Amino acid sequence: MAYGCLASMKTRPGFREEVVSILLSAVGGLREAGCDIYVVGRSEEDDTTIWVTEVWKTREHHDASLELPGAKEAIGRAMPMLTGEFTKQEVSVAGGLGL
Amino acid sequence: MAYGCLASMKTRPGFREEVVSILLSAVGGLREAGCDIYVVGRSEEDDTTIWVTEVWKTREHHDASLELPGAKEAIGRAMPMLTGEFTKQEVSVAGGLGL
Numbered sequence: 694m695a696y697g698c699l700a701s702m703k704t705r706p707g708f709r710e711e712v713v714s715i716l717l718s719a720v721g722g723l724r725e726a727g728c729d730i731y732v733v734g735r736s737e738e739d740d741t742t743i744w745v746t747e748v749w750k751t752r753e754h755h756d757a758s759l760e761l762p763g764a765k766e767a768i769g770r771a772m773p774m775l776t777g778e779f780t781k782q783e784v785s786v787a788g789g790l791g792l
Numbered sequence: 793m794a795y796g797c798l799a800s801m802k803t804r805p806g807f808r809e810e811v812v813s814i815l816l817s818a819v820g821g822l823r824e825a826g827c828d829i830y831v832v833g834r835s836e837e838d839d840t841t842i843w844v845t846e847v848w849k850t851r852e853h854h855d856a857s858l859e860l861p862g863a864k865e866a867i868g869r870a871m872p873m874l875t876g877e878f879t880k881q882e883v884s885v886a887g888g889l890g891l
Binding site for chain 1: 823835837845847882884885
């Protein structure tokens, strides 16, 4: 069963584009790691919120990806620019388009 | 600029799978209407919440799609099974995988 994760994070003022760039730099290798969809979006409600939507073949693929050196390095670079406010919704993917 | 929409809805108890089926029945024709990604997921937090993530070429493509006969018909069929509790996050898509 495909696993989906809809997450949001808030950046410190003025740092959203830099964090978006870091998140997009992590795209290489995601497909090989079992990711089908990864979408980085800027909230239209404010200037500091980023939404990341991911679909993985399984939850285990997603969890394992966080241990990849590239992911850890990206998280380390982004963390100082984040406020620490996160949300996360986990879903079991039923289907759709683009999968 | 691609337009993204992350929406949630709550169904009346016992009706989630039926609403999921209706949402998935709307997949045909979406790509032609300008949709790149459409993911229907069941929340893992409860038994009644559905999350729908969509990415469209533009917001105008998304808005126009709601006027399609198939979309109106699907909304009409699902509505009696919903509680009326909705959330919606709109994003400007920066990039990712699967687009």
